[in-house]
Amino acid sequence: MIPEFAVLGHPNEGKSSVVSTLTEDDRIRVSCIPGETTVSRRYTVKIDGEDIIRFVDTPGFQVPRQTLAWFKAFDGDPAKIVNRFIDTFKKDPFFADECELLSPVARGSGIIYVVDGSRPVRDDDLAEMEILRLTGRARMAIINSKTEKKDYTSDWQLEFRKHFNSIRLFNSNTANFTERIKMLESLKAIDQEWESVLSYVILVFKKDWQKRxxxxxxxxxxxxxxxxxxxxxxxxxxxxxxxxxxxxxxxxxxxxxxxxxxxxxxxxxxxxxxxxxxxxxxxxxxxxxxxxxxxxxxxxxxxxxxxxxxxxxxxxxxxxxxxxxxxxxxxxxxxxxxxxxxxxxxxxxxxxxxxxxxxxxxxxxxxxxxxxxxxxxxxxxxxxxxxxxxxxxxxxxxxxxxxxxxxxxxxxxxxxxxxxxxxxxxxxxxxxxxxxxxxxxxxxxxxxxxxxxxxxxxxxxxxxx
Ligand SMILES: Nc1nc2c(ncn2[C@@H]2O[C@H](COP(=O)(O)OP(=O)(O)OP(=O)(O)O)[C@@H](O)[C@H]2O)c(=O)[nH]1
Ligand SMILES: [Mg+2]
Incomplete structure (x- = not known):
């Protein structure tokens, strides 16, 4: 199995842009209107015909506080929490986006949480972070600042330390090859399970670049x-x-x-x-x-x-x-x-x-x-x-x-x-x-x-x- 990471976050924070940059796929839809992405879609990086790593683009959280309330009240097997959430609400339009965005997590993917570091932290964000923590999955937070005019990076970092295994600044609009590799290196740190497979991914990426x-x-x-x-x-x-x-x-x-x-x-x-x-x-x-x-x-x-x-x-x-x-x-x-x-x-x-x-x-x-x-x-x-x-x-x-x-x-x-x-x-x-x-x-x-x-x-x- 190849490593798979779901890119999650609030609407319009740059999730699709991050997936697009990480997979070198400029056909992924990116738009300034929130709610552009409505279904979770997998984008697999193939090198020389071999599947190497997969990122999943997802819709943004719509009702994080209500979702968190359910997560907090859940008293079943913590390992099954996401699957149970989806089972419960898959036909409920109110939680449609949440079910959709959590579907890759239910399949076992790691999590990359994206926020725009140029805006302050809000209650909804805290709810989203808490949901992700309760999934129990290996997760990393990335700060993708859309502008340099305002910088709330340190506030975000403070919150992130409570909820994530790894934090990184990663800008989807400026990141080059070196930064993509560094990002993969940081992903290694979120869980030992990923370490060797991600080392292989990095090696293949580097070799491919040399070949190019x-x-x-x-x-x-x-x-x-x-x-x-x-x-x-x-x-x-x-x-x-x-x-x-x-x-x-x-x-x-x-x-x-x-x-x-x-x-x-x-x-x-x-x-x-x-x-x-x-x-x-x-x-x-x-x-x-x-x-x-x-x-x-x-x-x-x-x-x-x-x-x-x-x-x-x-x-x-x-x-x-x-x-x-x-x-x-x-x-x-x-x-x-x-x-x-x-x-x-x-x-x-x-x-x-x-x-x-x-x-x-x-x-x-x-x-x-x-x-x-x-x-x-x-x-x-x-x-x-x-x-x-x-x-x-x-x-x-x-x-x-x-x-x-x-x-x-x-x-x-x-x-x-x-x-x-x-x-x-x-x-x-x-x-x-x-x-x-x-x-x-x-x-x-x-x-x-x-x-x-x-x-x-x-x-x-x-x-x-
Ligand atoms: N300047 C700048 N703009 C960005 C950056 N990341 C995203 N954007 C812009 O922000 C808008 C939203 O980006 P998307 O990648 O579509 O965001 P999303 O999180 O996928 O949005 P939804 O699918 O609607 O949830 C687009 O206009 C992007 O071009 C960034 O790092 N810098
Ligand atoms: Mg999107």
């Missing part, structure tokens, strides 16, 4: 690799409309980068079981630019020489202009997407240009080419965007039902995760980048696996917070 992080690592590395190596090109003839081709290539390149990211995000979101919550990063600012334009090259942080070379390819007179403009640019200052410009001789009055490679600029044959991006900064942008998305997805409790998180501005370099990378981590990134963009042929496997390990370790780090 490994899958996310694979998804991220694949997507990053795909974006870094991507390029578009088009053959040109003397009669080609150069502007039109550039525009088309730009669009193609941008659409592909965006789509690759979108598909990766979709899979991460599904892995963490989010159906309602979606997080939108602000667009790549650089994708708003014409990747063939001088302004974009400046944003790329190309060197003076690179810009001059690119300018020379694109058009004779522009070279000088770009050269001057580049004087104030420091390489690496701008985080932006880069495009590699390949241009053919046909563009320039039939003057044949030799195929050659200038750092970051490739001069192609009779074609215009955009990408692969040869700017290392692009890798860091891809990493940061993926990690920011991941952190929002994993830190979003399933019980929370308000608006989406605000899009984060990641223009400032300081905000990205990669800015905190150590020198050796940066070296790993640089090696990976070289391998993926085809500039490093030795030790390829090691470069790839080192990068994977790095990403996985960062994911594990983010998960711990």
């Amino acid at each position: 992080n490994r899958l996310v690592t694979a998804l991220m590395v694949q997507a990053i690799e795909k974006s870094l190596s991507f390029f578009v090109s088009e053959t040109i003839t003397p009669s080609s409309d150069q502007e039109e081709i550039k525009e088309r290539l730009n669009k193609k390149y941008q659409a592909h980068i965006k789509e690759t990211e979108k598909q990766m995000f979709k899979k991460i979101r599904a892995l963490f079981k989010h159906h309602l919550f979606e997080y939108h990063l602000s667009d790549y600012s650089i994708l708003k630019h014409d990747l063939f334009s001088k302004q974009t090259w400046e944003l790329l942080g190309l060197t003076k020489e690179q810009l001059a070379a690119a300018g020379a390819v694109i058009g004779g007179t522009m070279g000088a202009v770009i050269d001057t403009a580049a004087a104030g640019i420091t390489f690496g200052v701008f985080t932006a997407i880069g495009g590699i410009i390949g241009a053919g001789s046909a563009l320039f009055g039939g003057k044949k240009m030799a195929k050659k490679k200038t750092a970051g600029i490739r001069l192609g044959g009779d074609k215009l080419q955009l990408g692969p991006n040869k700017n290392l900064q692009f890798l860091y942008i891809l990493i940061d965007r993926a990690l920011i998305y991941y952190s929002h997805i994993i830190n979003r409790p399933h019980g929370r039902r308000d608006l989406q998180d605000q899009p984060e501005k990641i223009k400032s370099k300081k905000k990205g995760y990669s800015t905190g990378f150590t020198t050796s981590q940066r070296n790993i990134c640089a090696k990976f980048f070289k391998v993926v963009t085809g500039r490093l042929f030795i030790k390829e496997k090691k470069a790839m696996s080192n990068f994977e390990e790095l990403i996985e370790s960062v994911l594990n780090e983010i998960s711990k917070k």
